[in-house]
Amino acid sequence: MKRVPFHAVHSVHKSRQRAGYGVKKRNFIFRPHIILSGLAFSLFSCSGGETAIPPAGEPYLLALPAQYSTPNLPEDNPMTVAGVELGRRLFYDPILSADSSRSCASCHLPERAFTDGKSIATGVNERPGRRNAQSLANAAYQYRGLFWDGRSATLEEQALLPVEDPNEMGHDWAEVERSLRRHPSYPAWFAAAFETTDTSQITRRLAAKALAQFERTLISAGSKYDRVKRGEATFTEMEERGQHIFFDTSEELPEGECGHCHTPPLFTDQTYMNNGITEAPALADFRDKGRGEATGQYFDNGRFRVPSLRNVALTAPYMHDGRFATLEEVIEHYNQGGHYSENVDPKIRKLHLSDTDKLALKAFLETLTDSTFVNNPEFRNPF
Amino acid sequence: MKHLFFMIPLAAALLFGGCNNTDDEGQPGRADLELSFEPITEKPNIGDVVTFQAKLFNRGPLAADGVTVENTVPEGFTQVGDINAGGVFTAPPVIRWAGLSIQPEETITLSFTAVAGKPGGDIGFTHSAQVTASNQPDPDSTPNNASGAPKEDDEAVLHLIPLAGEVSLNFKASYGQDPLVMFEREYAYEDNMAIKMQLFQFYLSEVNLLREDERVPVMDVGLISFGDVYTDEQALAGKSSGTLVAPPGNYTGIEFGFGLTPELNATIPPDYPLGHPLSENYWEAASSYIFFKFEGNADLEPNGEFSDKLTFHVGGNGNYRQLSFDKPIAIEDEKELTLQFNIDLQKMLVDQNTGEYLDFRQVTQSHSNESPSATFLADHVAEAVELE
Numbered sequence: 081m082k083r084v085p086f087h088a089v090h091s092v093h094k095s096r097q098r099a100g101y102g103v104k105k106r107n108f109i110f111r112p113h114i115i116l117s118g119l120a121f122s123l124f125s126c127s128g129g130e131t132a133i134p135p136a137g138e139p140y141l142l143a144l145p146a147q148y149s150t151p152n153l154p155e156d157n158p159m160t161v162a163g164v165e166l167g168r169r170l171f172y173d174p175i176l177s178a179d180s181s182r183s184c185a186s187c188h189l190p191e192r193a194f195t196d197g198k199s200i201a202t203g204v205n206e207r208p209g210r211r212n213a214q215s216l217a218n219a220a221y222q223y224r225g226l227f228w229d230g231r232s233a234t235l236e237e238q239a240l241l242p243v244e245d246p247n248e249m250g251h252d253w254a255e256v257e258r259s260l261r262r263h264p265s266y267p268a269w270f271a272a273a274f275e276t277t278d279t280s281q282i283t284r285r286l287a288a289k290a291l292a293q294f295e296r297t298l299i300s301a302g303s304k305y306d307r308v309k310r311g312e313a314t315f316t317e318m319e320e321r322g323q324h325i326f327f328d329t330s331e332e333l334p335e336g337e338c339g340h341c342h343t344p345p346l347f348t349d350q351t352y353m354n355n356g357i358t359e360a361p362a363l364a365d366f367r368d369k370g371r372g373e374a375t376g377q378y379f380d381n382g383r384f385r386v387p388s389l390r391n392v393a394l395t396a397p398y399m400h401d402g403r404f405a406t407l408e409e410v411i412e413h414y415n416q417g418g419h420y421s422e423n424v425d426p427k428i429r430k431l432h433l434s435d436t437d438k439l440a441l442k443a444f445l446e447t448l449t450d451s452t453f454v455n456n457p458e459f460r461n462p463f
Numbered sequence: 464m465k466h467l468f469f470m471i472p473l474a475a476a477l478l479f480g481g482c483n484n485t486d487d488e489g490q491p492g493r494a495d496l497e498l499s500f501e502p503i504t505e506k507p508n509i510g511d512v513v514t515f516q517a518k519l520f521n522r523g524p525l526a527a528d529g530v531t532v533e534n535t536v537p538e539g540f541t542q543v544g545d546i547n548a549g550g551v552f553t554a555p556p557v558i559r560w561a562g563l564s565i566q567p568e569e570t571i572t573l574s575f576t577a578v579a580g581k582p583g584g585d586i587g588f589t590h591s592a593q594v595t596a597s598n599q600p601d602p603d604s605t606p607n608n609a610s611g612a613p614k615e616d617d618e619a620v621l622h623l624i625p626l627a628g629e630v631s632l633n634f635k636a637s638y639g640q641d642p643l644v645m646f647e648r649e650y651a652y653e654d655n656m657a658i659k660m661q662l663f664q665f666y667l668s669e670v671n672l673l674r675e676d677e678r679v680p681v682m683d684v685g686l687i688s689f690g691d692v693y694t695d696e697q698a699l700a701g702k703s704s705g706t707l708v709a710p711p712g713n714y715t716g717i718e719f720g721f722g723l724t725p726e727l728n729a730t731i732p733p734d735y736p737l738g739h740p741l742s743e744n745y746w747e748a749a750s751s752y753i754f755f756k757f758e759g760n761a762d763l764e765p766n767g768e769f770s771d772k773l774t775f776h777v778g779g780n781g782n783y784r785q786l787s788f789d790k791p792i793a794i795e796d797e798k799e800l801t802l803q804f805n806i807d808l809q810k811m812l813v814d815q816n817t818g819e820y821l822d823f824r825q826v827t828q829s830h831s832n833e834s835p836s837a838t839f840l841a842d843h844v845a846e847a848v849e850l851e
Contacts, residue, residue, distance in 0.1 A: 146733060147733055149732050152737055221737060327747075340830075345733075349743060377693070379693055423646060423661070425661070426774050427774050429772045
């Protein structure tokens with residue numbers, strides 16, 4: 081059989097990509113649009129009787145960056161100003177933990193883009209958890225599962241789990257509900273958010289809804305990268321070089337293969353991948369099976385959620401087990417091409433980056449830091 | 464066009480929706496406006512002209528004037544015409560009758576015609592109307608407060624079910640005679656090479672049923688992925704486009720685009736909500752979606768190690784391919800038909816006539832619109848896809 085000559089493959093495709101680069105400027109024109117959460121909420125039946133308790137108070141106007149796709153906000157949890165504020169209080173209140181020592185914010189600190197700086201998160205009594213605490217930035221946009229293994233489908237479901245995890249808050253929701261009901265302030269805050277008329281109506285489900293409402297406000301889209309895309313800033317030479325490596329868009333530079341999975345504008349494609357950090361001759365060999373633990377699917381073993389790289393310079397250490405302390409270590413891992421297992425993603429391959437290339441890639445990654453996000457007073461501790 | 468015009472007694476109505484009036488006795492000293500729809504009992508087909516009639520009735524003892532009725536044309540209907548009683552259609556989809564006067568016990572008929580199009584995803588149309596203004600108070604309703612689910616007698620809603628069958632496109636992937644499964648299966652390739660798969664996916668767009676010189680659209684865009692096909696059983700079951708609504712009729716074939724039409728490819732992910740097929744797989748640097756992906760590992764030595772990575776991502780308008788298949792296709796009302804397609808990856812990689820093939824010893828990736836390997840793959844799509 082004859083072979084098709086493909087000697088010119090790389091030069092052709094790179095030059096094409098460069099020619100097309102930057103054309104889609106409207107993709108990054110900053111046109112924040114407002115979503116009035118829960119507008120479609122159906123309140124009444126034909127007979128005029130109520131079929132659902134309406135959210136209480138003023139709707140929360142969620143400003144969505146124009147460069148992001150519209151998130152799917154649940155109709156059964158429309159955001160309100162009071163609901164978001166209740167969620168913020170719950171987020172920062174150690175009342176959710178068994179010994180009142182830990183809050184959500186203990187592992188999700190705003191100054192670290194809502195991570196904790198530890199390899200493995202620690203819970204009550206300093207008990208080590210299983211995995212690295214993930215950033216909550218742009219949680220509203222995560223629609224293919226939460227946690228490293230994607231075991232929770234929604235923020236509302238996710239918010240229920242850490243409270244009763246013995247390695248996290250180690251508490252019991254029934255106890256939490258009792259504490260909230262007899263608290264001097266929470267009954268009024270729940271009433272403002274959900275029109276509860278009796279403390280018995282304060283439940284874990286409403287608490288989770290409030291937490292989810294607050295988490296949906298944690299939108300990060302104000303990095304230097306975004307400003308460059310809007311024409312309000314320019315990359316340095318190193319950042320520009322790093323961008324080309326990241327997106328494989330230069331004929332002269334090596335391809336970093338990063339942008340396939342860390343797809344802009346969220347810098348994640350929200351899939352689950354094995355990025356080759358652990359060698360496993362058989363897929364059953366993974367000590368932490370990751371996605372496979374959630375799905376029971378053998379070929380998902382060793383796969384983990386592709387995290388967003390927004391604010392990545394603030395979220396060290398890296399990977400699901402926090403094994404890499406620095407971005408340099410992460411870049412070196414990818415540069416080496418990873419370790420073998422059957423389901424390592426084919427895009428993990430040796431990159432042949434020079435030392436300068438590595439520095440450039442790091443410089444580009446640092447442009448994803450959003451200081452307005454981490455310093456937003458509306459995301460800080462209200463107490 | 465077939466013209467439907469029905470004045471059916473209420474007892475015969477099958478498709479009437481709305482609130483029953485429970486306030487049968489008009490209150491003294493007031494007008495009492497009620498709005499209802501004449502039921503439509505015959506299902507319209509695409510292209511049929513349908514007459515919609517709303518009845519405004521004054522049950523109260525006093526006349527009302529300054530009455531305005533707004534009628535929302537059902538989504539999917541076009542070519543609105545024959546609006547009676549001075550109604551205007553200046554702010555689609557709303558037809559507005561303003562300044563109406565109505566005497567006690569009088570009924571005013573408000574009507575228009577429109578041409579039925581393709582119904583929405585729930586296989587139906589929703590027609591609604593309400594009184595939005597009146598110079599007289601009404602004992603049991605407030606103008607212009609409709610919520611979409613009638614709770615007052617000055618609102619009306621009609622749910623209209625069209626003639627519609629269902630069709631789905633089911634794709635099975637193979638490699639030659641073998642089912643295409645991900646991961647551990649080894650597929651022999653040319654010149655003593657072998658491959659294992661990890662991902663095969665593609666967009667299909669602008670799916671049209673064909674009859675005579677007419678194209679009947681049934682689907683805008685879909686994403687078919689075999690990335691979670693791990694067993695022969697799953698491969699033989701295939702991946703479905705999902706159920707699509709189609710007007711009944713006898714068709715001569717079907718066509719669709721492999722990849723995205725230039726119009727769709729000119730859009731960008733923020734144009735779509737998360738979860739929509741076009742909210743992902745966008746290649747910003749190339750201003751294109753990735754029409755199809757083929758990823759896996761190759762054993763090139765051969766030594767059984769499959770250590771060479773294969774990633775072929777193909778997009779760009781130049782690689783869009785329109786495929787057309789001739790086959791009698793009968794769509795019947797309320798029946799579902801599955802069209803079985805097979806896509807043979809081997810035929811995309813190896814030209815069955817000339818023997819040319821992608822040589823993985825020379826190229827293991829293409830993330831390009833115009834690379835020779837991308838063009839080769841796109842050029843062999845037509846040969847690879849068959850309608851059973």
